[in-house]
Amino acid sequence: MVNGRENWASKIGFVLAAAGSAVGLGNIWRFPYVTGEHGGAAFLIIYLIAIVLIGYPVMVTEISLGRSTQKNPVGAFKALAPNTSWWLVGALGVLTGFVILSYYSVIAGWSLAFMVNSLGGFPQGIEAAEELFMGHITGVGTPILYHAIFMVLTAGIIAAGVVKGIQRAVQFLMPILAILLVLVVLRSLTLEGAGEGLAFLFAPDFGAVTGNTFLSAVGQAFFTLSLGMGAILTYGSYLSNKDEIPGSAAQIIGFDTGLAIVAGLAIFPAFFALIGTEEVAMESVGLVFITLPAVFAEMPMGTIFGFLFFLLLSIAALTSAISLLEVVVAYVIDEHHWPRTMAAVVVGAIIFVVGIPPILGYSTWDGFSFAGMDILDTYDFFADSIFLPLGGVLTSIFAGHVWGTRNVIEEANRGNVSFRVGYWISPLLKYVIPLGVFVVMVFGVLEALGIIG
Ligand code: PFF
Numbered sequence: 001m002v003n004g005r006e007n008w009a010s011k012i013g014f015v016l017a018a019a020g021s022a023v024g025l026g027n028i029w030r031f032p033y034v035t036g037e038h039g040g041a042a043f044l045i046i047y048l049i050a051i052v053l054i055g056y057p058v059m060v061t062e063i064s065l066g067r068s069t070q071k072n073p074v075g076a077f078k079a080l081a082p083n084t085s086w087w088l089v090g091a092l093g094v095l096t097g098f099v100i101l102s103y104y105s106v107i108a109g110w111s112l113a114f115m116v117n118s119l120g121g122f123p124q125g126i127e128a129a130e131e132l133f134m135g136h137i138t139g140v141g142t143p144i145l146y147h148a149i150f151m152v153l154t155a156g157i158i159a160a161g162v163v164k165g166i167q168r169a170v171q172f173l174m175p176i177l178a179i180l181l182v183l184v185v186l187r188s189l190t191l192e193g194a195g196e197g198l199a200f201l202f203a204p205d206f207g208a209v210t211g212n213t214f215l216s217a218v219g220q221a222f223f224t225l226s227l228g229m230g231a232i233l234t235y236g237s238y239l240s241n242k243d244e245i246p247g248s249a250a251q252i253i254g255f256d257t258g259l260a261i262v263a264g265l266a267i268f269p270a271f272f273a274l275i276g277t278e279e280v281a282m283e284s285v286g287l288v289f290i291t292l293p294a295v296f297a298e299m300p301m302g303t304i305f306g307f308l309f310f311l312l313l314s315i316a317a318l319t320s321a322i323s324l325l326e327v328v329v330a331y332v333i334d335e336h337h338w339p340r341t342m343a344a345v346v347v348g349a350i351i352f353v354v355g356i357p358p359i360l361g362y363s364t365w366d367g368f369s370f371a372g373m374d375i376l377d378t379y380d381f382f383a384d385s386i387f388l389p390l391g392g393v394l395t396s397i398f399a400g401h402v403w404g405t406r407n408v409i410e411e412a413n414r415g416n417v418s419f420r421v422g423y424w425i426s427p428l429l430k431y432v433i434p435l436g437v438f439v440v441m442v443f444g445v446l447e448a449l450g451i452i453g
Contacts, residue, residue, distance in 0.1 A: 005070050006162045007240045013167040015248050017323070018063075018226075018235050020170035022256040023177070024320030025107055026224040028313055031260040032267040033287040034220055039208025040200040043217060044264075046209070050221035051257055054433055057425040058227045058392050059249045061399040064411035066236025067245070072330035073230030076237070080403050089394045090331075093230030096387040097327040100229070102355035103379040104324065105154065108317035109146030110136060110289060115310035121303050122293040126275050129294040133286045137362045147355055150314075154321040155348030158329055159341045162238050166322055173315045180312040181259070184266045184292070187299050194269030201261075201268050211452075215444020218437055219384040224256055228388035228395065231323045234330050245411070247418040270295040285376065288313075325351070371449045385448065389441045393434050400430035 008014040035043050069076040073090030080086075113136055123132060137143060157165040188194060222228040239245075271291045284290075296306035328351075329343045338346075361368055361375030370378045399408050405426040412421045446452045 006238055008238050008243070009163045009167060011243050011248075013163070013171070014235065014239050014243060015251050016170045016174055017166050017319075018232060018248070018252045019255045020166075020174055020319030021226045021231055021235065021323035022224060022252055022320070023174075023259050024224075024316045025104060025111075025313070026220070026320070027256065027260040028181075028263040028266075028316060029107060029111075029285075029288050031220065031224065032264055033284060034216055035201070035264060036268075036271075036287060038213045038216055039205050040268075041202050041204035042206045042209050043213060044201065044261075045204055046214060046217040047220055048257070050218050051225070051253060053428060054218065054392065054437065055221050055225045055227065055253055056249060057428045057433065058222075058395060059225060059232055059253065060245060060412050060421055060425060061395060061408050061429060062227060062230065062233040063236035063239065063245050063249060064408050065395075065399070065403070066233040067239045067241070067243075068407075068411045070237050072237065072334045073233050073327060074331050075334050076230075076233060077398070081398070086398055086402065089391065089398060090230055092387065092391055092394070093228075093233075094328050094331045096229040096383060096391060097231065097324045098351060098354065099379055099387065100223075100383045101154075101321060101324040101328075102351050103358045103376050103383075104317065104321055105150045105351070106143065106147045106355050106358050106376065107285070108150045108314060108321060109143055109148075111310050111313040111317060112146045112150060113142060114289060114293070115307060115314055118293070118296070118303060118306035118310055122297040122306055124297045126290070126294050129290045129297070130286070132293065133289045137286075137359075140360065140363055143359045144356065147359065148352060150317070150321070151348050151352045151355075153318060154325050155344040157318070157322050158325045158348075159344035161340065166326070169322070170319045173319055177312050177316055178259075180308050181262050181266060184295075184305065184309055185262055187305065188266050188270040188273075188295060191270055191273040191295070191298075193273035197268030197270065197272035198265075200272065201264050210447065211440075211443040212447045214440045215385055215389075215448070218389055218440050218444075222388035222392050223384050224260060225253060226320070226323060228391035229327065230391070231327050234327050235323060237330070242415050244415050244417040246413065246421045267291055274298070381448065385445055386441070389437050393437045393441070396429045396433040396437075400426070400434070405429055 065076050069079040071079055073093040074087050077086040077090045122129065157169050226232050267288060274294050275291060292309060293306060296302035299305060325348060328347045329340065332338045332343045332347065333340055357365065358376035358379055365375060368375050373381055399405060409421050409423065
């Protein structure tokens, strides 16, 4: 322990927890439909570039900020830049955690519901699958109930603490997830007509690229790696000086990116084999929830696979949700001295309430529209296209110009490292990320809101 703060019980504890945070609905639910929306392979390429140029330096920075201060996001900025306004960057992160978890839990709730429904077998045919999904999300009581169950699970793990709660849960859950996903990929790839899906994912068509494609790729990179809001910073704060940062960051990113591609391999071949592009919009939040049940209905032992898949999706969501909640909880524990259990319960309850409007957006409040988006999409748009990139830009500026890249690199290379972070991240943090992400953000948002063409 450093300063009496709880530390991960082993090196693999941190890597698994951070990978658990990274791998989630972002990989399995969000990555496929955003990729679908932006034309497949071309999006994938831009996204991979963003992962390397933005994801790695920002991840190393966040972990280093956390470990060197041993604090939550607000406390970390306060410790390194006392009597300045930089703590507001941490506060933005706490707010972002709030917003993301509120709708994240709603989608995780859909997954729990589908896990339960799968036991009765999924209906045959794509129309039936679509009806099942629409029927579920346009309900009120059932989605709220599953959203509540998911928040209780999340808050329960957080209340149990870092090692006993977070670490124990992810060490058990992550390996199961990887194995299950591979099984689903094998089924999807062996369906007749699967090749078209592979072409979509790997043969780029740059004609579909617009300004908004870049913002979506950058936003997805932050979202999927849990960057830009201090989640990885918070997990880094439970890291000891013996643990290594450069290799851990590379492992987490490799794992997360690999899993997104595997999720694409599970979904696109099946989508093209069973649906084709005409009948169901590929860019919808329902992509995973409609395509895969249709696959499961067609395969031998589909009931078991269906159940396992939605179990897996729920598990992936849970190991991410705990990191979202931990940001807010660590903040109220450190800065306002709340006991952990009270923090988990009260914050969890408030987030549950904030998550109700996105549910009602599909029924009672379906008249709501913000630039053509329903309530859930609006929450997601603010989080992913504004809050996370903005948090990432400000964190980079802080690292590059206030704390100093020399300090970032020194902190990152402390301990038993398998390789050292080089000075190449310095110009990225100082200039490329702040300017690049900012420009992409401004143009992307203006385009998404229909202000520029
Ligand atoms: N990375 C998670 C996912 O891909 O589902 C979502 C997430 C978790 C985003 C934690 C941000 C965060 F701080």
